[in-house]
Amino acid sequence: MSHPNPASPSAASAAAPEAVKPSNFLRQIIENDLAAGTYASRRWGGSPGDAAHHAQGQPDPAKIRTRFPPEPNGYLHVGHAKSICLNFGLARDYGGVCHLRFDDTNPEKEDLEYVNSIRDAIHWLGFDWNGAHDAEPYQASDYFDFMYRAAEYLVQAGHAYVDEQTPDEMRANRGDFGKPGVDSPFRTRTPAENLARLREMRDGKLPDGAAVLRAKISMASPNINLRDPAIYRIKHAEHHNTGNKWCIYPMYTFAHPIEDALEQITHSICTLEFEDQRPFYDWLLERLCEGGLLAQPHPRQYEFARLNLTYVITSKRKLAHLVNDGHVAGWDDPRMPTIVGLRRRGYTPESIQLFAERIGVTKDYSWIDYSTLEGCLREDLDPKAARGMVVLDPVKLVITNWDTLHGKDALDDCAAPVHPHQPELGKRAFKFGKELWIERTDYEEVPPKGYHRLYPGNKVRLKYGHVIECKGAVKDANGHITEVHAELIPDTKSGTPGSDAVKVKGVITWVGVNDGVAAEVRLYDRLFTDPQPDAGGKDFLASLNPESLKTVSAYVEPALANCEADDKFQFERHGYFVADRKDHAPGKPVFNRVTGLKDSWGK
Ligand code: ATP
Ligand code: MG
16 A cells, blocks of 8 residues: 655646645635635736746736745644645645745755755645746745845935944834834935945945844834845855855844745744734835835735644754754654655655644634644555554464464465455455464453453354364463463354354454564654643753654564555554654565544543
């Protein structure tokens, strides 16, 4: 059961999951915009660009444009997956295009490892960016020339000034929630003076921190973000894309709206922390549209609540800490909430898309229960995962009357459906013989109340095989059980006439000693014992679950041993498992537990 990469070779993104999509406030906004023709007049110059570039283009074939703008400074996690499914999903559903833009305006070493992992993660989730399957992502640093032009325009139009207060003075003069700010003594410089000084900043005449370019809005605004925010700073640093061309770099709050506008984004969707930035977003784009630099109508920003998932942390910094300190085996450790980790754990793109649809988008902070994510995975895997029998904690069962009934080395062919509800998937074959592996917990010398499995004198069915009657067990000197003994009841083989004449209350799974294959099985559990490991500044390391990984030597039925890496199964009675994408090899099986059969998180 391998899952082919669902990215289609065409320009379109993968088909939407079948389920009817619940509406949400963003869908409402888009539907209203489409009905009102808000963006109908937009043109598209074929690539990002200024007003003139788009004016000579065609009417935009994309009805809406959204974007996903990661900083390439870490691996994407389940929170990013929500944002990806949202932005790419809205574009797909409304005849639009979603852009992938690397937000690389900070002059820091670009890590190709992160860039590539982000591209892979989005393709794996089933989406294509920028309107084609193999399009190159956009890069914010490609817009530096325009951003500088915009800065000069603001200066010339009297909307920006070079401030040379010290950082401390600037901070003190900003005021706070109850106290209006104080104008900088540099605020009254003329446009000509500001322009000359800005060019000196650009030309490297000033050291880092000596001056900043600030928008000139209002130091009395109740919104602190409008109190003449800094838009350019001096930083003598090399940039991976532009080299040493620049020693001044735009601030995020200035760069981001411009990036959106150059790309003709219609709906710029971000998390709620940016709500207070929206007035500046609009102020800036209005000024640049007035100046004729940017095409109208300009993009609009909408905010939604970021994903908080119980038992999970999603800060890149804290995830890096887990990796760097060796608490997990890397970014793709199956316990990590990164997309590579979820993938290796056995999550499917379909299950993550389903999860994103199910949790929806709101403007209220809330915690989503981890069981919701697991539920989506079970829902996706149950109808398609092949079944198999596996013994995770093996003890040998010996059929003491086998020699008399069948002959010592005789083997009896057994069969079971690959999937109970999909007969077209065929049957799997394995052999019953004198010696079988069963779960150690399926035998009790003295059965607790309600125990229906093996204990002396009790009968159980070995699934897809025969009914047996337990005769006891053999122990070593330490009292440790080494063998369980039972006798086979003749004429009880599953699927043969009259096989159910002997009634039993217990059915147990097993694997033949003769044809079972030894496998390493990694039993993963939640990484933290605290449902909100880092809430309120808590030390998340304090609640690391010491039992988040238990590796066992198991036996698997022959059909499982030769599967391909990434193949997913339901191990009967045990849950969903995946052949590990790094360590599994056909014949040398390694499986990861994805999740149990039922929700156990509440307990
Ligand atoms: P961090 O703060 O851990 O570095 P980030 O949010 O700064 O993460 P970016 O690379 O800037 O990471 O994120 C890219 C996009 O993903 C942003 O648009 C952001 O809103 C979105 N995003 C990040 N985390 C979440 C989350 N937990 N839920 C929903 N969206 C998220
Ligand atoms: Mg960020």
